[in-house]
Amino acid sequence: MYTQGLDGQVPDTAAHTDEATLEQRFLARVDAEEKIEPKDWMPVRYRNTLIRQISQHAHSEIVGMLPEGNWITRAPTLKRKAILIAKVQDEGGHGAYLYSAAETLGVSRDQLVEQLLSGKAKYSSIFNYPTPTWADVGAIGWLVDGAAIMNQIPLCRCSYGPYARAMVRVCREESFHQRQGYDLMLQLARGSEAQKRMAQEALNRWWWPALMMFGPSDANSTHTGDSQRWKIKRFSNDELRQKFVDFTVPQAKFLGLAVPDPELRWDEHRQQYEFGPIDWSEFDQVLKGNGPCNAERIAARRNAHAAGAWVREAASAYAAKRRQPSANIAA
Amino acid sequence: MNAKLPNVDAQALFHYVLRLGDLSLILGQRLGEWVGHAPALEEDLGVANIALDLIGQARLLLSYAGEIEGCGRDEDKLAYLREQGGYFNAILAEQPNGDFGQTIVRQVLIDAFQLELYERMTGSLDERLASIAAKSVKEVRYHLRYSSGWLVRLGDGTEESHARVQSALNTLWPYTVELFAEDDLDQLMADSGIAPRLSAVHAAWSARLEGILADSTLLRPADRPHLWHGKRGQHSEHLGYILAEMQYLQRAYPEACW
Amino acid sequence: MEDKHQWPLYEVFVRARGGLDHKHTGSLHAPDAAMALSHARDLYTRRQEGVSIWVVPSTAIVASDPAENDSLFEPARDKIYRHPTFYEIPDEVKTL
Numbered sequence: 001m002y003t004q005g006l007d008g009q010v011p012d013t014a015a016h017t018d019e020a021t022l023e024q025r026f027l028a029r030v031d032a033e034e035k036i037e038p039k040d041w042m043p044v045r046y047r048n049t050l051i052r053q054i055s056q057h058a059h060s061e062i063v064g065m066l067p068e069g070n071w072i073t074r075a076p077t078l079k080r081k082a083i084l085i086a087k088v089q090d091e092g093g094h095g096a097y098l099y100s101a102a103e104t105l106g107v108s109r110d111q112l113v114e115q116l117l118s119g120k121a122k123y124s125s126i127f128n129y130p131t132p133t134w135a136d137v138g139a140i141g142w143l144v145d146g147a148a149i150m151n152q153i154p155l156c157r158c159s160y161g162p163y164a165r166a167m168v169r170v171c172r173e174e175s176f177h178q179r180q181g182y183d184l185m186l187q188l189a190r191g192s193e194a195q196k197r198m199a200q201e202a203l204n205r206w207w208w209p210a211l212m213m214f215g216p217s218d219a220n221s222t223h224t225g226d227s228q229r230w231k232i233k234r235f236s237n238d239e240l241r242q243k244f245v246d247f248t249v250p251q252a253k254f255l256g257l258a259v260p261d262p263e264l265r266w267d268e269h270r271q272q273y274e275f276g277p278i279d280w281s282e283f284d285q286v287l288k289g290n291g292p293c294n295a296e297r298i299a300a301r302r303n304a305h306a307a308g309a310w311v312r313e314a315a316s317a318y319a320a321k322r323r324q325p326s327a328n329i330a331a
Numbered sequence: 332m333n334a335k336l337p338n339v340d341a342q343a344l345f346h347y348v349l350r351l352g353d354l355s356l357i358l359g360q361r362l363g364e365w366v367g368h369a370p371a372l373e374e375d376l377g378v379a380n381i382a383l384d385l386i387g388q389a390r391l392l393l394s395y396a397g398e399i400e401g402c403g404r405d406e407d408k409l410a411y412l413r414e415q416g417g418y419f420n421a422i423l424a425e426q427p428n429g430d431f432g433q434t435i436v437r438q439v440l441i442d443a444f445q446l447e448l449y450e451r452m453t454g455s456l457d458e459r460l461a462s463i464a465a466k467s468v469k470e471v472r473y474h475l476r477y478s479s480g481w482l483v484r485l486g487d488g489t490e491e492s493h494a495r496v497q498s499a500l501n502t503l504w505p506y507t508v509e510l511f512a513e514d515d516l517d518q519l520m521a522d523s524g525i526a527p528r529l530s531a532v533h534a535a536w537s538a539r540l541e542g543i544l545a546d547s548t549l550l551r552p553a554d555r556p557h558l559w560h561g562k563r564g565q566h567s568e569h570l571g572y573i574l575a576e577m578q579y580l581q582r583a584y585p586e587a588c589w
Numbered sequence: 590m591e592d593k594h595q596w597p598l599y600e601v602f603v604r605a606r607g608g609l610d611h612k613h614t615g616s617l618h619a620p621d622a623a624m625a626l627s628h629a630r631d632l633y634t635r636r637q638e639g640v641s642i643w644v645v646p647s648t649a650i651v652a653s654d655p656a657e658n659d660s661l662f663e664p665a666r667d668k669i670y671r672h673p674t675f676y677e678i679p680d681e682v683k684t685l
Contacts, residue, residue, distance in 0.1 A: 040655045062372065069367035073360060076580035076589035077407045078393075081363070082386045088366050089379035089635070096372050096632055100616040103598065109618055110595045134580055134589075166615070173636070192587050300368065308370020309594075310495065311431045314488025315620030316594040321487070322621065371596070373617055373628040380631050477627060484620065 030231050035161035038104040046230055050160050051105050053232065058098035059116045059123035063297050065091045067131040068140055076134060083180050084137065090177065094170045101162040117302050125283065126209050128291030135188055135195075135202035141181015143203075143210040143248065149174055150244050151214065159231035182251065189255040196256075203252065204260045211275075212283045214241040245273045339523045345399045346419060347520050348460070349409070350562055352392030353420035356410060357570070358441055359385030360577055361428055370431050377477055381438070384470040391463050411581035415570055422561035423506035425569045432485050432492065433499035438478035439543060440503060444510050445471045447535040451527030460525060479543045486547025497549050504552040509561060511536070516562075598647040599625040601632075603639035611643050622646075 022041050029036065036042055069088045075081035099109050115121035126144055131137060152174065155167040188199040215221055215237040227233035235243075252259050263276030285291065362382035369375040393406040404412075423441060428434045449471055452464035485492040511533035513521075520526035544551050559565055580589065596618040602611035614633050619625035625644040633639065653661055669675050678685055 037655065039652060065367035065375070072363040072366055073576045074579050076411070076587075078356075078386055078390045078410050079407075080589055082383055082390075085363060085366060085379050085383050085386065086635075089376055089383070092367070092372055092375040092379070093632055093635065096376070096617060097615055099372070103616070108595065109598075169615075187589060191589075192584065194584055195587055304368040304370070307368075308374075308431060310489070310491050311370035311374075311485065312596065312620070313594045314492030315481075315484045315624065316596065317492075318484040318488045319621040371618070373619065373632065376631040376635075377627065380635070480623065480627065484624075 027229075030159045030229075033231075034159075035164065036159050037161045045226065046232075047105055049227060049230070049232065050163065051102055051107055053227075054098055054102040054105075054163055054166075055107070055112045055115065056122050056124070058095045058102060058112065059121055060127065061091045061095035061098060062116070063123045063127045063301065064144075065095075066297055066300055067127055067129070067293070068137050070131050071134060071137050074134070075137075080184070087141070087177055087180060090173050094173070097166040097169055098163075101160075101166040104162045113305065117298065117305060119289070119298060122287070124213060125286040125291060126213050128286050128294045128297060129205065129209055130293050133198050133202060135185070135198040136205065138181050138184030138188060138199065139202035139206040141177050141179075142185055142251070143181075143206045144213065145174060145177040145181060146248060147210045147213045147244050149178060150240050150247075154234040155232075157231075157234065163232075185255055185257075189257060199255065200257050203257050207260050208278065208282070209286075211241055211245070211278055212280075214238070214244065216280065216283075217278075242272060245275055249273050339519065339525065341399050341401070343516060343519055344457070344525070345396050347516055347526065348392055348396040348399060349417075350419040350421075350516075352389050352396055352409075353418045354424050354441070354445070355385040355392065356389035357418070357420045357424040357573060358437075359383075359389060360573055361424065362434070362438075364428055365434065374431075378434075381474050381477065384467075384474065388463070388467050388470070391466070395459055395463070407581070411578045415566060415574055416564040418566065418570060418574075419562050419564060421506070421509045422559050422567050422570070423503065423510065425561070425567060425573055426503060426506060427569060429499060429502075430495060431481075432496040433503070435478055435481045435485060436496055436499040436503050438474065439482050440507050440510075440540075442471055442475035442478050443536050443539050443543070444507075444532070446475050447532045447539070448527065451532065455526065456524035479546075482543060482549075483546045486544075486549045493548065496547070500544075500549055501552050505555050505557060506559075508554055508557040509559065512557065512562075514562065596620045599629070599644045600647050600650060601625075601629040602643040602645070603629075603633055604641035605639055607640055611641065614638075616647060619644075 023043055026036070026040075026042060026046075029040075036046075065088050068084065068091075072081065072084050072088065075084050099112060102112060103109060112121070116123065131140065149171065152167055152171050156164055156171055158164045158167065185199055185202075188195040218236045218238045221237055228236075249259055249264065261276045263274070265274055266272075267274045286294070289295070359382045362378050362385065365378045366375055366382065369378055389410065390406045393409045397404040397406065397409055423437060426433075426437055428437075446468065449464040449468040453461055453468060455461040455464065482496060485496045487493070511529050513529040517526065517529050521528045540551070559567065561567075561570075580587075597620075598616050599619055599622070600616050601614045603614045604611045617625065617628050617632055619628045622644060626642060629642045629644050634642065
């Protein structure tokens with residue numbers, strides 16, 4: 001919204017008041033927990049950080065439709081099929097809310113989509129892992145959505161109004177995603193030997209990638225400092241990761257599944273779980289495009305976009321004819 | 332349970348309800364293939380909503396069919412564990428998605444059929460079917476609004492889009508004949524006051540299509556005789572692949588609960 | 590590369606229940622207003638969040654400039670006599 005007023009990126013007011021004063025005022029508002037709205041003055045770096053983060057988030061939702069969408073036609077019961085369609089549909093909806101939020105900052109949906117399709121924009125590397133079995137659908141809901149919620153709840157209080165409001169909506173809808181995933185795993189864990197094995201193998205596949213979803217360790221995270229000062233980010237990567245482990249390990253125990261970490265143990269003194277080192281080289285590789293499904297995920301998005309071009313064009317042409325009946329005759 | 336079954340053979344009613352349920356099931360399954368791959372994000376949402384409604388209708392109808400049969404088969408046993416010849420959807424539903432235009436054409440043809448059928452079935456003497464029809468008719472009315480809205484835009488959009496949907500219409504039209512070909516079972520259902528006469532449904536459908544096609548600047552293809560009978564379990568090659576995919580887990584793990 | 594056929598942006602307003610105002614809910618892209626309404630239904634009322642929807646082309650919205658907030662909104666601050674609490678009425682006087 002209001003994008004038309006922001007085409008120039010730098011609002012007029014900047015010319016009249018000096019940058020430092022404006023930035024001071026901006027920071028004071030952020031400190032006072034006021035929300036920054038689209039037409040408000042904001043530092044260019046703040047705007048760019050938000051565009052980067054919100055669009056990555058949106059892309060993740062869009063690409064995230066694929067690994068689970070993969071199972072819609074094979075869902076084993078009609079109820080599960082309906083739940084899965086609704087869930088994947090929600091991911092698309094979340095992508096749409098987030099694209100809308102990003103657009104308030106002066107980028108167009110088209111630019112954002114182009115960045116995704118060209119490989120320029122990043123998205124959560126977790127979606128570059130495959131879903132070979134039905135249990136992966138459960139593991140994604142339980143672990144991936146679980147980790148996502150942990151990241152997202154603090155974002156509901158993010159300093160940028162449109163992002164915060166989109167996240168409120170996302171979080172409200174997301175809570176069913178994690179629960180349906182756990183419910184699916186529970187059914188498998190209580191099922192046949194083959195189903196239990198399926199569940200365990202899915203946990204083995206998704207555990208470490210889920211921990212990596214919180215991003216690099218605080219010591220190596222480039223964006224954390226600014227983002228925390230601007231109240232875009234309220235907790236550090238490591239804090240959130242720890243919280244996730246503490247919540248999730250007992251849930252795995254309840255399922256009777258083993259967390260694939262030989263070093264995992266309860267630390268009585270710190271009252272939290274201690275876990276083994278994360279293999280960040282794997283994370284880096286997936287981020288660089290060498291994950292098991294990077295190429296195929298982007299190809300799927302590109303195909304959908306290219307195959308849909310004539311449809312989007314036709315609808316625009318139809319609308320144009322309705323707007324200008326005379327142009328129709330002239331043509 | 333069913334309040335009253337007007338003098339009709341349970342086996343016949345069972346088959347008839349499967350015809351309705353399978354049409355929704357197979358079409359819903361087909362639409363599910365689109366989710367995540369639609370021409371625009373907003374369309375992913377739209378197509379998914381229709382798929383959800385159709386799967387919901389299939390669940391109600393297959394559950395009811397299972398109760399009529401009385402052999403302990405529930406919606407999933409019926410959806411997942413029948414042989415191909417035991418599915419009674421008209422074969423239009425199982426035709427491939429093709430491009431978005433072909434999916435939309437298939438959707439308009441079936442939406443309009445379901446709308447005319449369910450509107451009349453709300454007065455069925457079979458109370459269960461009447462109530463399922465009353466619920467479904469609201470959903471189907473929206474489906475047709477969506478699909479015909481798209482057909483008009485594609486038909487009257489660009490030269491390319493017009494050519495694509497006209498070609499899809501030519502391809503799919505012949506399969507519509509089966510929807511309205513009244514056989515003994517359809518006749519029995521109409522005679523018993525359970526279902527409307529297909530001739531009445533056909534006339535209304537035809538008039539409705541006339542309007543939509545005119546708005547879409549598309550030409551109505553000629554009716555041709557049809558030699559397939561999905562409604563009696565004789566299917567195209569496509570259904571086998573649909574079932575192989577849909578039934579995979581249930582077949583691979585026969586003992587399992589999901 | 591800008592897609593020349595990018596669908597325009599619409600703002601969506603949803604009335605949550607009868608008796609309430611329409612409230613801004615978000616935005617979406619659609620080729621025209623009728624489609625925008627359809628998309629809004631699918632995108633913003635999947636969980637029965639509304640009983641009525643408005644869609645408005647985003648370009649039709651004219652917004653006030655926050656830089657002018659001082660002159661637009663500050664002057665109302667000292668008009669405290671507009672509020673009922675400004676007036677002290679003896680307790681004996683009822684229904685006022």
